[in-house]
Amino acid sequence: MNTLVGLGALSSFSVSSLAAMIPKLGWKTFFEEPVMLIAFVLLGRNLEQRAKIKATSDMTGLLSVLPSKARLLLDGDLQNSTVEVPCNSLSVGDLVVILPGVRRENFHSHAYLFKSDGVVKSGRSTIDESSFTGEPLPVTKESGSQVAAGSINLNGTLTVEVHRSGGETAVGDIIRLVEEAQSREAPVQQLVDKVAGRFTYGVMALSAATFTFWNLFGAHVLPSALHNGSPMSLALQLSCSVLVVACPCALGLATPTAMLVGTSLGARRGLLLRGGDILEKFSLVDTVVFDKTGTLTKGHPVVTEVIIPENPRHNLNDTWSEVEVLMLAAAVESNTTHPVGKAIVKAARARNCQTMKAEDGTFTEEPGSGAVAIVNNKRVTVGTLEWVKRHGATGNSLLALEEHEINNQSVVYIGVDNTLAAVIRFEDKVREDAAQVVENLTRQGIDVYMLSGDKRNAANYVASVVGINHERVIAGVKPAEKKNFINELQKNKKIVAMVGDGINDAAALASSNVGVAMGGGAGAASEVSPVVLMGNRLTQLLDAMELSRQTMKTVKQNLWWAFGYNIVGIPIAAGVLLPLTGTMLTPSMAGALMGVSSLGVMTNSLLLRYRFFSNRNDKNVKPEPKEGTKQPHENTRWKQSS
Template identity: 45%
Template sequence: EYTFFDEPVMLLSFILLGRALEARARAQAGADLTSLAALLPADARLLPGFEEGAEGGSLADAIPLPLASVRPADVLLVLPGDKVPVDGVIVSETPTTLDEALMTGEALPVLKSHGARVTAGTVNVGAPIAVRCEATGEDTALASIARMVEDAQARQAPVQQLADRVAGPFAYTVMGLSAATAAFWLTAGPALFPAAVAGGGGAALAVKLAIDVLVVACPCALGLATPTAVLVGTSLGARRGLLIRGGDALERLARADTVIFDKTGTLTVGRPAVFGLAAAAPTSEARMLALAAAVEEGSQHPVARAICTLSAQRAGAASGKAASEEALLASAHRSQAGDGAYAEVEGRGVAVGTLEWVLQEAGGETSQAAQLEAAAERSAATAGAGTSATRVFVGVQGEGVVGCLALRDAPRDDAASAVAALQRMGLQPHIFSGDRQQAALQVGGEVGIDAANVRGDLKPADKAALLRELQVAGCVVVMVGDGVNDAPALAAADVGMALADGVDAAGEAADVVLLGGRVAQVGEAVALGRATMAKIHQNLLWAVAYNVVGIPLAAGALLPYAGVALNPSVAGAAMAFSSIAVVLNSVLLRGKDLAAEVGAPKVEEALPRSAA
């Protein structure tokens, strides 16, 4: 005879144990997001009366206080080994290095000096620094990232919608199968398989098997298959500096076959540098460069900053009297947008800019300018700038054109390896640029993108139109950009990616933000999408296979032939295990090495090459 007194206890025990283990596994799945919230220290060190530009301060000068008491404009001391407690700006003079790995995925510490912005949660691994607070608590970039990851985890992938549609009918189907099981073993079962009920109690057997079917069936595994994988995937992305806004973005990333790059600021560093220069005798290169820097001093134009930076580097490399002689002062500054700048240096007019501007303001011969341009081109070619460098001329009244500088926005250090990794993954890279076609082709050749896939001279609307043509042709397109001009294309793409430097309009339009600002993260994001979808498919396959095998077994399919049948407590344990298996399989995604998956080398911070 069948006795059921122990079954309810065992059934509830297995189900509760399964729920506890499932909850623990799901908590482990979200541990990366929890670790983000734990990055902020509980306390800070206030430096009252600190004067900007002084040394970093000492522990004796600091006043401990709770982080919640810190207000914007407070100056805090951050010692080596401390976590930066707030978003702010370094106001001390001593440079330091910060470990930003948990925020950006960058493996090496990053050099920071006076005026540099720092982010809460990063670790000071250099010298003591003083930081002026700009945002605390929920207003920090770290808290914003955590909120965005939580929002992303709430967004369903399309495959989840299919699982949700199946789960409802599945429950009614299981109840119908349970009723059919009871009816079969009450009626036809004993007649067809008398040995199966020889132990007695045909009605008791029918009730037991019907309960087994209800208990063993697991719609939970179907329901958990997608959200647990998305939870782990988005959390892993945050740990690797990939802010992914939802499971739908992960699913589209997994299907991507085409990647479009903006050029300036995405494949290139976004800042021109001087690669070559030439001066006309008797003017030395140092003298010509000092004249140009004196005219451009104070300008925020990227070309002006590149000239001043190189001049400062060369002056710093010089010593004693030679360095002081090149420190020139200028007056009567004026400039013309698109042409250049003019100033008086040591009583003589000096013009810097296009050849037409310099000839107009300082006079001179075009033949001499052509010779200087050719010499600067050779210098730039030696430094690897190619033929797409921008030419800037320097002229002095009474002397004519005295120098030429070749500047170029160089590719990022990791651009070529990132493009090669994408090609190994089966993706087709393109360049859509607003810059000149020749400049776009030069960069495309250096990073390994086929010339047929490089388009220059494009307006923002043109980029979006060409992108839609690729989509019409059947491509699943990822667009990578960094600026406002990329926003229309980012919004039109199947997946829009914005580098961290461009999280204004570009970031708002993007599905993925690359917090590390590294081109190699594009491949990591695609690899993460593929790995996440692989886990989802594994989970769904397991959930379907479990129910296809488990329900007939619970209904007594093997009872007539092998004398094997489940009881409710075993069915409950199997049901709990099926859910736990899905969650644990998703948790395995946390150990995925995305860089190794892409085959990308470790990225090291490096100064851009220049003529310095």
């Protein structure tokens, strides 16, 4: 654009100067044209810059929630005195006091904003995390709860131990990732850049053709168009108008401005979208594959029963007790972060089991199967039936345990040395919004599948609750098999989005066209996924898909506007209306129109905010709690082998 404007202004000034120095030429002077042209261009750039600032206001708002000062609790002070310090001076392990406050428009007080990521050491309160998760409802935090920088303390005083501060906080990570995402070009942008690069040379050629036509032929064919001027003067003026009216800038802005608004808007709504290329891919998705545990279910399993078969030991007069089983299993599972392992440890603590530890160097875990360790000189295996049998568990108790495999139940087997000792049942409730999300996707014509490491009956039960056809349920699969299933769908020309939350989903998430990680899941899932639902709500999946579609729709509108403007504007600037209406564009008028075209693209991109809010899918999604329904737990680590 600078090249075309510079050539236009220089040509106008040169022709006017030549006409003023040599009056005999009979050319008109238009010194006002280059001045007005540059003025209009600068005005357009100013308005364009203001529009860009408006486009990034969502990210600015995310930054604005971070306070500048904190109340540091003094070490060794019996009166719990505090001192106000800059947030950037906080270190890991510092204790800060967060006072309660009320959120108001244009009101910022560092007293009630969380400065750093940390853990609550004392106090209880409700926290507003909407600034970065998009979750509108406050959540309760108490001793041991994790809190994130930028959250707002609503009604209770909390003492928080700093774990991460400054740019290392969750909000800092989000801002950094979004900034990186905004620098990643969508495939359509790469095509537009190639067109825009050649566009400038094409406009120069059209300008030269316009000058040649009106200087050599136009005056003879249409003498009335001269208006008592010379053919050379008219030809120069029209060729300058062609240079100026053409706007490659509008083409260049069409995609990045929409992507800028889309990614910023997503970040403010709890949707971490890592690049414009992801928005483009997401808008084309025609198949969604869900993991079960932690995705369609809440991912918080609870031990409901410990089943001890008759005479599991070789000594028929002795049996394992529930406490013994939980104690041994908890010793193994205390080494994992798996939700089932956490449930076993929690159940052992609830029954006041003696704390035991696995011997150093003996713990082994296999995703999709289970874990094993030496505890109190016993080899304890926890996992699938195949896993415990692989580690030597045999005996008549096997049949007794298999009889307890009841429909709709998720279970874990416990092996002690060569004995199959017990089976533990779990309950994990389905998310309240899962059925509505599946229904919404199906209504849009999107194919929905579910992958599960659990046994067929348990997987089908969850599928029935959420509305997924049993023919599209793939049960008893390990992580590698999940990845292979995604690849098979892609071979059939499907554009696949995989939604998961665990380490065992990482391979499938990475293989899919668009990996979507639940915000409450494992870090490995979030790291390999270009989309993260920070609010840990399935309805955000619908929001992300709608935002991607609206963003790409805006990109197409911008491109239509940019191409349409040039297709219409360049012929008019070249004088196509002179024979019909006597109308022509001066270079200054052309410059004004060029600025309007760029501003039109920016304005349309900003309107994406209003289009997104008016079409958000979650307006029609009303959670229907199923508190009375017992749901199974699953993860590929605890699959039932057939």
